[in-house]
Amino acid sequence: MEQIKSDIFLSKLSTIAENVNKYLDNWLPQKEEEYSANLNEAMRYSVMAGGKRIRPALTVLVAEGLGYKNEANYRAGCAYELYHSASLIHDDLPCMDDDDLRRGKPTNHKVFGEATAVLAGDCLMLMPYEWFARLSEYGISSEKIAKIIRIANEAFTYRGVIGGQMLDLLYENKKIDQKTLESIHLGKTAALLRAPILTGAILADATDKELDSLKTYSQKIGLLFQIIDDILDIESDTATLGKNVGRDSALGKSTYPALLGLDGAKDYAKKTYQEAIISLEPFGNRLSDLKALAFYLLNRKS
Amino acid sequence: MEQIKSDIFLSKLSTIAENVNKYLDNWLPQKEEEYSANLNEAMRYSVMAGGKRIRPALTVLVAEGLGYKNEANYRAGCAYELYHSASLIHDDLPCMDDDDLRRGKPTNHKVFGEATAVLAGDCLMLMPYEWFARLSEYGISSEKIAKIIRIANEAFTYRGVIGGQMLDLLYENKKIDQKTLESIHLGKTAALLRAPILTGAILADATDKELDSLKTYSQKIGLLFQIIDDILDIESDTATLGKNVGRDSALGKSTYPALLGLDGAKDYAKKTYQEAIISLEPFGNRLSDLKALAFYLLNRKS
Numbered sequence: 146m147e148q149i150k151s152d153i154f155l156s157k158l159s160t161i162a163e164n165v166n167k168y169l170d171n172w173l174p175q176k177e178e179e180y181s182a183n184l185n186e187a188m189r190y191s192v193m194a195g196g197k198r199i200r201p202a203l204t205v206l207v208a209e210g211l212g213y214k215n216e217a218n219y220r221a222g223c224a225y226e227l228y229h230s231a232s233l234i235h236d237d238l239p240c241m242d243d244d245d246l247r248r249g250k251p252t253n254h255k256v257f258g259e260a261t262a263v264l265a266g267d268c269l270m271l272m273p274y275e276w277f278a279r280l281s282e283y284g285i286s287s288e289k290i291a292k293i294i295r296i297a298n299e300a301f302t303y304r305g306v307i308g309g310q311m312l313d314l315l316y317e318n319k320k321i322d323q324k325t326l327e328s329i330h331l332g333k334t335a336a337l338l339r340a341p342i343l344t345g346a347i348l349a350d351a352t353d354k355e356l357d358s359l360k361t362y363s364q365k366i367g368l369l370f371q372i373i374d375d376i377l378d379i380e381s382d383t384a385t386l387g388k389n390v391g392r393d394s395a396l397g398k399s400t401y402p403a404l405l406g407l408d409g410a411k412d413y414a415k416k417t418y419q420e421a422i423i424s425l426e427p428f429g430n431r432l433s434d435l436k437a438l439a440f441y442l443l444n445r446k447s
Numbered sequence: 448m449e450q451i452k453s454d455i456f457l458s459k460l461s462t463i464a465e466n467v468n469k470y471l472d473n474w475l476p477q478k479e480e481e482y483s484a485n486l487n488e489a490m491r492y493s494v495m496a497g498g499k500r501i502r503p504a505l506t507v508l509v510a511e512g513l514g515y516k517n518e519a520n521y522r523a524g525c526a527y528e529l530y531h532s533a534s535l536i537h538d539d540l541p542c543m544d545d546d547d548l549r550r551g552k553p554t555n556h557k558v559f560g561e562a563t564a565v566l567a568g569d570c571l572m573l574m575p576y577e578w579f580a581r582l583s584e585y586g587i588s589s590e591k592i593a594k595i596i597r598i599a600n601e602a603f604t605y606r607g608v609i610g611g612q613m614l615d616l617l618y619e620n621k622k623i624d625q626k627t628l629e630s631i632h633l634g635k636t637a638a639l640l641r642a643p644i645l646t647g648a649i650l651a652d653a654t655d656k657e658l659d660s661l662k663t664y665s666q667k668i669g670l671l672f673q674i675i676d677d678i679l680d681i682e683s684d685t686a687t688l689g690k691n692v693g694r695d696s697a698l699g700k701s702t703y704p705a706l707l708g709l710d711g712a713k714d715y716a717k718k719t720y721q722e723a724i725i726s727l728e729p730f731g732n733r734l735s736d737l738k739a740l741a742f743y744l745l746n747r748k749s
Contacts, residue, residue: 181606181613183613183617184610235565240560240565241562241565258542259542260542261613261616263537263542263565264537264613266569267537267568267572267609268609270573271573271609274599275600275601275604277596278593278600281593287588287590287592287593288589290589291580291583291589291592294576294579294596295577298573298574298576301573302573302574303486303490303570307483307570308483308486311483311563312483314566315485
């Protein structure tokens with residue numbers, strides 16, 4: 146039963162991903178723009194490289210699940226995809242994780258050089274704010290836009306992704322406990338799921354109590370995503386995953402399998418999945434897509 | 448006469464800079480915050496390294512000159528200083544200009560390592576949007592905040608600073624004409640003077656026509672700043688300038704003295720100064736500080 150729901154969800158997700166790809170292609174600066182042609186080409190290379198588009202999908206699914214349908218959902222959701230791409234570009238740099246393969250293609254700095262990769266990442270990190278500001282074109286009030294900008298900023302900066310990456314670097318090759326590992330992941334991963342989810346909810350006029358439930362859900366699927374990522378880094382292969390496997394242990398990074406054993410990590414993933422489902426109870430069946438997403442994250446192979 | 452006005456202006460500028468330093472120290476995340484201690488220390492290192500604080504001063508001077516006095520002027524102005532610091536941190540990276548000295552101190556990556564420098568720059572680039580969003584705490588309307596965010600974004604991204612840096616890198620070691628050189632500087636320098644100036648004007652309810660005059664002024668002092676920078680890179684010494692001299696020619700960068708000769712560059716600086724002064728005519732004596740700033744930029748020695 147859950148498998149059938151999951152298949153339906155995946156086809157919905159892929160429809161949204163197609164829309165996201167069209168919107169991104171349409172909204173990103175054209176590579177022919179003379180002033181910044183090279184920069185625009187580098188940005189497009191990474192943003193248009195595909196991926197599951199989970200972050201924009203979250204905004205769309207939550208907003209629509211709560212009854213709000215507007216192109217604004219895509220504009221806001223796609224903004225998170227820009228940031229996500231930016232963060233991957235900088236993460237892959239030689240001075241960071243030094244990776245040369247991402248989604249089956251050479252990483253940005255391998256193609257455009259390090260300097261351009263730094264600048265393309267910088268630019269993609271900042272452009273979400275332009276896209277948020279443009280929500281006014283879809284009739285979204287300035288108050289809501291300001292609320293979304295605050296949520297995004299918390300996810301993007303020192304309490305969110307960048308703080309998480311910093312901790313990640315600091316603890317490389319060091320033995321850490323589960324609590325520290327989770328605070329890294331809350332920053333690196335959960336923050337950038339929470340923001341698009343809350344953004345969808347704000348667009349759909351969710352109550353503060355509903356926002357709180359969605360914060361718990363985000364935290365749980367953030368951890369779930371990371372636990373499974375760590376497991377796939379051991380159990381998958383480079384062709385399936387589209388990036389090099391075994392990187393974590395090569396970089397001396399702490400992982401759930403290292404901390405809990407492979408079976409322990411799998412049990413922890415199941416427990417976290419259950420907690421994600423429970424957090425959605427206040428919504429009845431309105432956010433069943435988020436339940437299906439959690440199921441998908443638990444069972445994904447790449 | 449102009450020299451006296453300039454001295455008065457400089458003492459005003461240094462008072463504003465002292466205020467800016469206090470506000471920045473107060474508003475930046477504390478380095479003791481556990482989650483991101485190392486990151487916060489790296490950000491503070493560069494932001495608190497001093498400098499003339501011209502960008503925040505511009506917001507304050509324009510807003511106050513047009514009759515608007517509110518701590519919001521500092522909150523918004525200081526946001527531009529964060530971005531400016533971020534841009535210098537990334538600019539100094541080995542894969543960019545590879546500089547090891549900035550304001551008389553080792554550059555960020557020399558002290559904290561490249562990975563931290565990338566992340567500290569990322570974070571400082573994004574934090575201005577949090578500070579803009581916080582303008583609501585000073586009674587600024589969401590509409591004005593959205594307007595300021597759009598202006599900032601245009602200055603920060605592919606049509607502004609990042610676009611200019613990209614062009615700068617592309618044209619290294621290539622012969623370029625004056626038009627191309629100026630389009631680099633309009634992005635790299637003028638954009639980040641225009642945004643704080645327009646922000647001050649928006650806070651003070653300036654008319655669209657007034658905003659247009661200020662755009663022209665910004666463009667002129669941006670060029671003026673850069674022409675003088677190029678001249679100082681030849682005529683000054685490392686101790687006075689607080690950064691290595693002769694870097695431009697070492698990096699094969701096009702400069703005004705290279706293009707126009709040293710005397711030609713000095714004449715062009717004077718002409719640009721005059722144009723800046725003329726652009727302020729519609730304001731009568733209300734923005735005399737901006738006139739003094741142009742005079743200061745023309746005559747500065749560091």
